[in-house]
Amino acid sequence: MSSKGRIIINTGDGKGKTTAALGLAFRALGHGHRVCVIQFLKGKGDYGERLFGNTLENLEWHICGKGFVFKKQDITADREIAGQGFQLAKEKIESNHFDLVILDEITYLTLYQFLEVEAIVEVLKKKPERLSVVLTGRSADEALIEIADTVTSMDVVKHAFTQGIKAQKGIEY
Numbered sequence: 776m777s778s779k780g781r782i783i784i785n786t787g788d789g790k791g792k793t794t795a796a797l798g799l800a801f802r803a804l805g806h807g808h809r810v811c812v813i814q815f816l817k818g819k820g821d822y823g824e825r826l827f828g829n830t831l832e833n834l835e836w837h838i839c840g841k842g843f844v845f846k847k848q849d850i851t852a853d854r855e856i857a858g859q860g861f862q863l864a865k866e867k868i869e870s871n872h873f874d875l876v877i878l879d880e881i882t883y884l885t886l887y888q889f890l891e892v893e894a895i896v897e898v899l900k901k902k903p904e905r906l907s908v909v910l911t912g913r914s915a916d917e918a919l920i921e922i923a924d925t926v927t928s929m930d931v932v933k934h935a936f937t938q939g940i941k942a943q944k945g946i947e948y
Contacts, residue, residue: 778904778905779904779905780874780902780903780904780905780906780907780908781907781908781924781925782899782902782907782908782910782922782923782924782925783796783799783907783908783909783910783923783924783925783926783927784882784909784910784911784915784919784920784923784925784926784927785909785910785911785927785929786882786911786912786913786914786915786920786926786927786928786929787913787927787928787929787930788913788929788930788931789928789929789930789931789932789934790929790931790934790947791929792911792912792913792929793824793879793880793911794824795911795927795929796877796879796909796911797812797824797828797877799875799877799909800812800828800834800875800877803874803875803907804831804833804834807833808833808873808874808875809833809835809872809873809874809875810833810834810835810873810874810875810876810877811834811835811836811837811867811872811873811875811876811877812828812834812835812836812837812876812877812879813837813839813860813863813864813867813876813877813878813879813881814836814837814838814839814840814879814880815839815840815857815860815861815878815879815880815881815883815884815912816839816840816853816857816880816883817838817840817879817880819838820948821948822948823944823945823948825838835867835873837860837863837867839856839857839859839860839861839863839864840853840856840857840860840880850887853887853889854889857884857887857889857890858889858890861881861884861890861894861895864876864878864881864898865898868898868899868902868903868906868908869898869901869902869903871903871906873906874905874906874907875906875907875908875909876906876907876908876909877908877909877911878908878909878910878911879911879912880911880912881895881910881911881912882910882911882912882913882914882915882916882919883912883913885916885919886912886913886914886916892916892918892919893918895910895919896918896919896922899919899922900922910923
């Protein structure tokens with residue numbers, strides 16, 4: 776990527792945050808760059824992007840969650856898994872091996888109080904200068920927005936789910 780990496784945030788209540796981040800990943804891969812995707816909270820399901828991503832060179836993919844956290848039933852386990860995922864993200868960012876690191880759904884770690892926002896900010900401030908990092912998830916903390924170079928908010932205008940239409944393979948996953 777360029778000599779000066781970016782911090783990019785895709786946030787908001789609308790659909791497309793992860794999809795936009797992965798579009799950027801495929802763009803970077805097309806230029807021969809090395810990409811690491813770390814997914815927080817999402818489980819090991821057969822997501823189409825993950826299935827395809829596993830076939831690509833220069834793409835490393837990690838799942839650091841056991842599935843979406845809708846109820847805080849087992850918050851201790853969720854917090855532990857999130858902490859392990861964040862430690863992995865820190866290692867990947869500090870490794871200086873990648874051109875782009877995507878931290879998918881990381882905003883939920885602060886939203887659910889699994890991690891202090893200052894820990895994320897500290898890692899981002901110390902990232903290699905050339906590295907670009909994309910953070911996704913709803914309700915991005917103001918401290919993350921402050922240090923970001925680009926912030927996009929996806930807003931819901933209309934969503935099939937609210938009309939009773941279930942998630943479709945190849946579209947939502």
